[in-house]
Amino acid sequence: MVHFxxxxxxxxxxxWAKVNVEVVGGESxxxxxxxxxxxxxxxxxxxxxxxxxxxxxxxxxxxHGRKVLNSFGNAIKHMDDLxxxxxxxxxxxCDKLHVDPENFRLxxxxxxxVLATHFSKEFTPQMQAAWQKLTNAVANAxxxxxx
Amino acid sequence: MLSAQERAHIAQVWDLIAGHEASxxxxxxxxxxxxxxxxxxxxxxxxxxxxxVQLLSHGxxxxxxxxxxxxxxxxxxxxxxxxxxxxxxVLRVDPTNFPLVIQCFQVVLASHLQGEYTVEMQAAxxxxxxxxxxxxxxxxx
Numbered sequence: 001m002v003h004f005x006x007x008x009x010x011x012x013x014x015x016w017a018k019v020n021v022e023v024v025g026g027e028s029x030x031x032x033x034x035x036x037x038x039x040x041x042x043x044x045x046x047x048x049x050x051x052x053x054x055x056x057x058x059x060x061x062x063x064h065g066r067k068v069l070n071s072f073g074n075a076i077k078h079m080d081d082l083x084x085x086x087x088x089x090x091x092x093x094c095d096k097l098h099v100d101p102e103n104f105r106l107x108x109x110x111x112x113x114v115l116a117t118h119f120s121k122e123f124t125p126q127m128q129a130a131w132q133k134l135t136n137a138v139a140n141a142x143x144x145x146x147x
Numbered sequence: 148m149l150s151a152q153e154r155a156h157i158a159q160v161w162d163l164i165a166g167h168e169a170s171x172x173x174x175x176x177x178x179x180x181x182x183x184x185x186x187x188x189x190x191x192x193x194x195x196x197x198x199x200v201q202l203l204s205h206g207x208x209x210x211x212x213x214x215x216x217x218x219x220x221x222x223x224x225x226x227x228x229x230x231x232x233x234x235x236x237v238l239r240v241d242p243t244n245f246p247l248v249i250q251c252f253q254v255v256l257a258s259h260l261q262g263e264y265t266v267e268m269q270a271a272x273x274x275x276x277x278x279x280x281x282x283x284x285x286x287x288x
Contacts, residue, residue, distance in 0.1 A: 035270045052266060109250050116257035117264050125181035128254055132182050 002137040004079045008130040015119065015127060016076050024118065025069030026062035028110040030055050032103075035110070039103055068107070075138050082141035090145035101143035108135025149275065154220060156271035160256060161217045168214065171255060172206020173199065178251040186247060189240050216279050223282045235286035242287070245280035252276060 004012075033040050033055050040049050046060040055061060071089065078085040093099045112131055116123045149157070164171050180187050180197070193201045212230060219226040234240055256272065257264045 031266050031269060034266045035273050056266065109253075112250070113253050113257045113264075113269065116254045117261050120258045120261050123254070123258050125178045128178055128251075129182040 001080075002082065002133070002140075004130075004133065007126075008133060009079055011127050011130040012076055012079070012134055015115065015122070015131070016073065018119075019069075019115070020118075021069045021073065022062065022066045024111070024114050025065035025067070027056075027065070028107060028114045029065035029068060030058070030061050031114065032107050032110045033061065036106055039106065042097065042099055042103070069111070072111070072134075072138065075134065075141075079134070079137075082137050083144050086138065086141035087145055090142050093142055094146040101139065101146065104139035104142045105136065108132075108139050111135055149220060149271070149278075152267070153271040153274060156265075156268045157217060157220065157275050160260070160268050160272060161214065163260070164210065165214065168210035169203040169207035171259075172208070172210035173202035174206070174255050175209070175248070175251055176202050176206050178254060179248060182251060183244075183247045186244055189238065189244070213276075213279070216275075220275070223278060224285075227279065227282045231283050231286045234283045239287075240284075242280070242284045245277075245284070249273065249276045249280065 033043065033049060034052050043049065043061070043064075046058060046064075048054040048058060049061075071086075075082055075085060093101075093104075112128060112135065115131065116128070119127075176190075176197070180190075190197065190205070193205060197205075212227075215226055216223060224231075253269060253272065257269070260268070
């Protein structure tokens with residue numbers, strides 16, 4: 001089980017309070033689909049993903065990005081039991097959605113880069129470390145029920 | 148293969164780094180060591196707790212090499228050959244570490260350029276640095 005220190009929890013929470021979930025979520029997912037185009041394979045039903053501007057402006061991408069980042073909000077409330085928190089979502093991503101867990105790690109990396117663009121100097125190395133630990137742990141939790 | 152647009156994005160971002168290789172490089176290393184402490188095993192020569200002077204010095208060397216790669220984007224194999232030899236014979240950095248450096252590089256660029264760090268720039272730099280990593284490890288075996 002991943003253990004987060006008091007400092008790591010505080011760092012994550014302090015930044016989370018200022019995050020615009022819709023903007024950061026939408027942008028993170030859009031960047032994933034653009035920087036790693038093969039990830040588009042899971043989003044055939046999302047409509048126009050033909051160009052960078054189409055992806056960045058796609059309302060389904062934004063909506064799904066917001067949904068994904070909202071689940072991070074839930075993760076932050078349950079940092080001591082991420083596997084339990086994400087058990088159902090893990091089964092869903094394995095059994096119904098058939099998503100390679102590597103994608104969870106890639107999306108986590110995108111979230112960090114987007115946070116860095118928004119928070120700049122405030123996104124210190126220590127802040128980056130805490131968030132990287134969180135996104136890695138969420139990715140692992142999402143992969144935990146795969147079979 | 149990098150498209151003309153990708154090359155332009157790479158060069159445009161590099162213009163902001165050129166002349167500041169030391170500070171960007173130091174920040175890259177500091178983030179790398181903080182976020183991925185296991186990478187420090189490859190930098191024992193900098194000591195247990197590298198100080199700012201060492202980070203600036205080594206960071207500058209690394210970023211200057213990136214600058215050379217930017218200048219000769221079309222001929223990475225030739226221009227990075229000595230560094231490829233070094234990594235294969237002496238440094239022997241496990242290839243799984245290069246994505247970690249690239250992630251930290253992206254965070255450095257993103258935090259400095261903020262809203263101006265477009266997805267096109269991010270994609271071009273990801274592709275470019277991944278290509279550099281491939282060349283640096285291609286003589287491993």
